[in-house]
Amino acid sequence: MGAETLSEIKFPRESWDEYFYSIAEKVASRSRDDSKVGVVFVDSENTIVSTGYNGLPRRVSDDKTRINDDKEKLRWTVHAEANAICNAARTGMPTKNCIAYVTKFPCSRCAGELVQAGIIRLVTFGKMWKNDPNGDDGRRSWTILSESGVAVYAPKILMIDAKDTYAPAA
Ligand SMILES: [Zn+2]
Numbered sequence: 001m002g003a004e005t006l007s008e009i010k011f012p013r014e015s016w017d018e019y020f021y022s023i024a025e026k027v028a029s030r031s032r033d034d035s036k037v038g039v040v041f042v043d044s045e046n047t048i049v050s051t052g053y054n055g056l057p058r059r060v061s062d063d064k065t066r067i068n069d070d071k072e073k074l075r076w077t078v079h080a081e082a083n084a085i086c087n088a089a090r091t092g093m094p095t096k097n098c099i100a101y102v103t104k105f106p107c108s109r110c111a112g113e114l115v116q117a118g119i120i121r122l123v124t125f126g127k128m129w130k131n132d133p134n135g136d137d138g139r140r141s142w143t144i145l146s147e148s149g150v151a152v153y154a155p156k157i158l159m160i161d162a163k164d165t166y167a168p169a170a
Pocket of ligand 1: 106109
């Protein structure tokens with residue numbers, strides 16, 4: 001027998017993962033990049049600590065000469081994960097022991113930065129980069145996260161071809 005209240009029947013609640021991930025997707029929508037990425041950091045009490053999306057640094061013009069060429073654009077862009085870390089630093093919010101909701105599997109640089117920021121769990125329903133910003137194939141990112149003990153929940157990545165699967169051993 002269900003114990004739902006009328007409001008829960010009419011508006012069933014999402015899980016925390018679904019809820020925060022949907023916020024990360026909304027954050028991504030602020031990006032002006034073709035590859036929109038959003039990140040939300042959440043602490044152990046389900047409070048949002050920081051958000052970030054990929055883009056040029058604050059007040060830096062996204063002049064066409066800087067963003068039209070992909071290689072050049074990468075040199076100007078701050079990744080979403082790095083922006084979430086920087087935004088937390090700006091406001092003095094601790095990121096230690098937070099969960100990161102990320103709309104794309106992190107590149108290897110961001111994976112390392114998430115580890116250093118103290119992120120303990122990463123949730124993404126996104127896939128790995130086909131053309132990783134660091135020329136990576138996701139293998140380094142996966143190794144960085146798993147070796148450092150970050151719990152990764154990435155169901156879409158488990159569905160890719162077995163030879164490309166970097167799932168942790170059961
Ligand atoms: Zn990155």
